Amino acid sequence: MHPALEALGDYPLARFQDLARAMAAEGTPLHDFSVGDPVEPTPRFIRTALIDAVPEVSQYPTAAGLPELRQEIATWAHRRTGVRVDPDRHVLPTSGSKEAIFHLPLAVLDPDGPRDGALYGTPGYAPYERGARFASGRADPEPLSAASGWRLHLEALERDRLDRAGLAWLNYPHNPTGAIADRDYLARQLATARERGVTLASDECYLDIHPVAGPRPPSVLEVAADASSAEGPDLSGLLVAFSLSKRSGMTGYRSGALVGDPELIRRNRLLRPNIGTASPEFVQRAAIAAWSDEEHVAERRATFDAKRAVLLDFAARAGLAVSGSEATFYLWLAAPGGDDAAYAEALLAHRIIASPGRAFGPGGHGWLRLALVPSVEGCQEAAAIWERAIADGSLPGH
Numbered sequence: 001m002h003p004a005l006e007a008l009g010d011y012p013l014a015r016f017q018d019l020a021r022a023m024a025a026e027g028t029p030l031h032d033f034s035v036g037d038p039v040e041p042t043p044r045f046i047r048t049a050l051i052d053a054v055p056e057v058s059q060y061p062t063a064a065g066l067p068e069l070r071q072e073i074a075t076w077a078h079r080r081t082g083v084r085v086d087p088d089r090h091v092l093p094t095s096g097s098k099e100a101i102f103h104l105p106l107a108v109l110d111p112d113g114p115r116d117g118a119l120y121g122t123p124g125y126a127p128y129e130r131g132a133r134f135a136s137g138r139a140d141p142e143p144l145s146a147a148s149g150w151r152l153h154l155e156a157l158e159r160d161r162l163d164r165a166g167l168a169w170l171n172y173p174h175n176p177t178g179a180i181a182d183r184d185y186l187a188r189q190l191a192t193a194r195e196r197g198v199t200l201a202s203d204e205c206y207l208d209i210h211p212v213a214g215p216r217p218p219s220v221l222e223v224a225a226d227a228s229s230a231e232g233p234d235l236s237g238l239l240v241a242f243s244l245s246k247r248s249g250m251t252g253y254r255s256g257a258l259v260g261d262p263e264l265i266r267r268n269r270l271l272r273p274n275i276g277t278a279s280p281e282f283v284q285r286a287a288i289a290a291w292s293d294e295e296h297v298a299e300r301r302a303t304f305d306a307k308r309a310v311l312l313d314f315a316a317r318a319g320l321a322v323s324g325s326e327a328t329f330y331l332w333l334a335a336p337g338g339d340d341a342a343y344a345e346a347l348l349a350h351r352i353i354a355s356p357g358r359a360f361g362p363g364g365h366g367w368l369r370l371a372l373v374p375s376v377e378g379c380q381e382a383a384a385i386w387e388r389a390i391a392d393g394s395l396p397g398h
């Protein structure tokens with residue numbers, strides 16, 4: 001067995017998924033807020049684009065992806081961030097963003113060199129750590145806190161850690177806390193990473209899922225573009241991961257993109273034919289349809305906004321402390337009593353599944369993550385059950 005695999009054990013949410021599956025198999029109706037996999041249908045025009053693109057003979061897709069898809073991603077990036085990226089030099093389609101995030105250290109970290117570390121915040125998304133370890137790199141987590149808005153401040157880290165880092169991960173809007181970063185913060189992180197020679201990787205898969213009335217989260221691409229010249233934006237040392245999963249309700253399709261520094265894109269283009277993760281061309285055709293449309297994204301935003309409003313109201317009534325939670329995909333609550341695992345177990349008895357914060361690393365201890373996956377009605381039902389349980393004393397409220 002690969003030692004990195006042996007050391008990691010189960011995927012953090014696997015135990016909760018198993019429990020939920022077992023309860024569902026017994027016919028117990030569940031309010032499942034554990035996995036960030038929404039249930040709203042993929043818009044019909046996207047499904048149709050996929051079906052219409054299934055050919056009689058389907059051959060291997062290329063790692064570089066269809067030129068039309070790269071172009072559509074560049075067009076979307078311009079619409080969303082105001083930055084004109086070159087579809088051939090700056091853009092690489094991926095099979096969702098998870099595999100690209102996991103594989104990135106294989107392209108940009110030298111495990112035998114002086115910069116073998118990957119910096120990331122905890123709590124955070126597991127592949128930042130796991131990708132580094134499987135690439136024989138060094139995982140270097142930094143605890144995040146409510147006091148610092150769940151932000152990773154590279155400029156506050158010890159010199160030595162930056163000198164030994166090849167890669168640093170940002171992720172705003174943030175999983176698991178739902179925190180949003182502002183432009184000044186992103187500009188400081190990019191400037192620090194560049195000054196200290198660290199590749200900055202920004203995971204922005206939740207960029208388009210934010211409150212209808214704002215704030216609209218900025219992309220680090222916008223900040224990089226402040227230094228645009230006649231030759232185009234300066235994306236040196238920067239890679240951004242985007243995804244259609246949450247934006248367009250396409251978690252099952254597996255489609256995303258890396259956008260950034262031409263040299264970093266080139267390294268990924270060299271790496272990826274070895275892995276075989278290119279997205280099937282009929283999925284790429286569906287992706288072209290999805291990136292080209294904003295109307296369905298606005299509808300999805302409104303839906304998540306409504307779910308968040310239901311649960312924020314409930315948390316306020318029940319006296320549950322909320323932190324982060326500025327974006328609309330996750331709510332982050334302080335676990336009453338302080339033990340997130342015990343509280344998540346207790347919630348299960350009420351058929352509500354929340355993720356204990358520790359599933360996202362040691363920095364998540366004491367918190368609960370709710371992924372706004374059930375329908376608006378499902379959120380209302382779950383809130384009513386939870387509120388009754390607090391009122392009758394079967395669940396602690398503070």
Ligand SMILES: Cc1ncc(COP(=O)(O)O)c(C=O)c1O
Pocket residue numbers: 036095096097098099101125171174175203205242243244245251255256
């Ligand atoms: C922070 C973060 N990044 C990336 C992903 C991967 O998404 P996908 O591979 O579906 O694009 C997720 C999925 O939940 C996530 O939470």
